[in-house]
Amino acid sequence: MIATQSLTMRYPRVTALDRLTVDITPGVTGLVGANGAGKSTLIKILLGLSAATEGSARVLGLDVSREGGAIRERVGYMPEHDCLPPDVSATEFVVHMARMSGLPPTAARERTADTLRHVGLYEERYRSMGGYSTGMKQRVKLAQALVHDPQLVLLDEPTNGLDPVGRDDMLDLIRRVHTDFGISVLVTSHLLGELERTCDHVVVIDGGQLLRSSSTADFTQDAASLAVEVTDTDAQPDGTAALRAALTSAGLTVRTPAAEGAPGSGHVLLVDVEGDTVPDTVRDAVVDLGLGLIRMEQRRHHISEVFSDDAPATGSPDDGHGPAGGTSGTDKTTASHGPAAQRQFAGARAQEGGSGDVA
Numbered sequence: 480m481i482a483t484q485s486l487t488m489r490y491p492r493v494t495a496l497d498r499l500t501v502d503i504t505p506g507v508t509g510l511v512g513a514n515g516a517g518k519s520t521l522i523k524i525l526l527g528l529s530a531a532t533e534g535s536a537r538v539l540g541l542d543v544s545r546e547g548g549a550i551r552e553r554v555g556y557m558p559e560h561d562c563l564p565p566d567v568s569a570t571e572f573v574v575h576m577a578r579m580s581g582l583p584p585t586a587a588r589e590r591t592a593d594t595l596r597h598v599g600l601y602e603e604r605y606r607s608m609g610g611y612s613t614g615m616k617q618r619v620k621l622a623q624a625l626v627h628d629p630q631l632v633l634l635d636e637p638t639n640g641l642d643p644v645g646r647d648d649m650l651d652l653i654r655r656v657h658t659d660f661g662i663s664v665l666v667t668s669h670l671l672g673e674l675e676r677t678c679d680h681v682v683v684i685d686g687g688q689l690l691r692s693s694s695t696a697d698f699t700q701d702a703a704s705l706a707v708e709v710t711d712t713d714a715q716p717d718g719t720a721a722l723r724a725a726l727t728s729a730g731l732t733v734r735t736p737a738a739e740g741a742p743g744s745g746h747v748l749l750v751d752v753e754g755d756t757v758p759d760t761v762r763d764a765v766v767d768l769g770l771g772l773i774r775m776e777q778r779r780h781h782i783s784e785v786f787s788d789d790a791p792a793t794g795s796p797d798d799g800h801g802p803a804g805g806t807s808g809t810d811k812t813t814a815s816h817g818p819a820a821q822r823q824f825a826g827a828r829a830q831e832g833g834s835g836d837v838a
């Protein structure tokens with residue numbers, strides 16, 4: 480659906496995309512990155528609305544630098560910003576957008592009714608959009624992206640500003656765009672956890688560079704870990720710390736759940752499973768230390784944990800961007816790149832209610 484080759488976009492003061500090479504296949508793909516990672520810039524280049532500084536990109540086999548018009552005929556776009564005129568109804572607006580896409584009047588009206596019904600706005604379709612809630616406005620923006628029956632839609636932060644229930648509804652709708660209509664989707668988000676159940680494939684960018692591109696299943700399978708909980712003893716008053724030290728010196732990667740502070744989570748260790756012998760190593764270490772083993776169980780990570788480290792989910796002086804943990808589903812923080820972005824993902828995950836619960 481989309482292929483970029485060394486795609487670079489330099490603004491006078493910032494490199495928004497830095498030699499990005501990625502292939503996106505049919506299905507639902509999440510494009511994830513902290514605010515300022517370059518997601519919107521990439522979408523504008525893919526639509527042929529901005530010219531890249533270097534590199535090339537093709538959408539549905541069409542060259543973005545020469546065939547922008549043909550791309551926009553076949554691709555729907557839901558922008559991030561509020562772009563709806565307040566004084567017209569959803570029906571008037573979506574019919575207008577359908578006409579702009581080249582549909583004849585009757586087809587435009589029929590498609591508008593179908594699309595608004597699909598996004599759950601049928602009852603309110605004749606009301607002026609100025610009185611709509613954020614969730615309703617997001618649905619209109621989605622409807623206008625779908626109305627001309629595109630092969631692919633590019634959705635820029637469609638869950639922005641929505642409460643948790645609204646976000647879930649929007650993510651379900653997005654999934655159905657593909658399952659019900661066979662339209663491929665590229666959806667951006669700065670919240671990693673959102674995309675886990677919605678997307679077949681996830682592309683992560685940071686500072687305009689590709690951090691990772693793989694199927695959602697690969698993300699979570701790669702990250703399989705053992706959750707281990709032990710008792711303290713008189714000889715080992717902090718059994719968890721003792722076990723952590725023993726496993727680390729045995730060469731294992733040991734972390735504590737991201738949602739530290741959750742009840743009981745401080746006593747759980749997550750041990751990366753790198754090979755078949757890890758459970759035996761853990762068992763032996765527990766026995767050697769004379770600890771009681773409360774539980775040892777295999778679990779999969781959430782996608783977001785792949786990018787979280789043990790750093791606290793608050794800003795540090797080196798990122799220069801204030802508290803990354805302040806990211807939420809509705810607020811936008813300033814751009815952050817590199818390790819700071821990873822902390823932001825971790826912070827975002829905590830906001831999303833990612834529990835780190837291993838039970």
Ligand SMILES: Nc1ncnc2c1ncn2[C@@H]1O[C@H](COP(=O)(O)OP(=O)(O)OP(=O)(O)O)[C@@H](O)[C@H]1O
Pocket residue numbers: 490491493494495512513514515516517518519520521636669811814
């Ligand atoms: N027209 C522009 N002129 C100068 N700099 C820009 C312009 N557009 C974007 N940038 C910068 O390029 C970087 C990437 O911005 P972009 O909007 O693509 O990020 P994003 O991942 O979509 O984040 P957000 O979700 O916050 O929009 C940012 O540092 C941004 O400030």
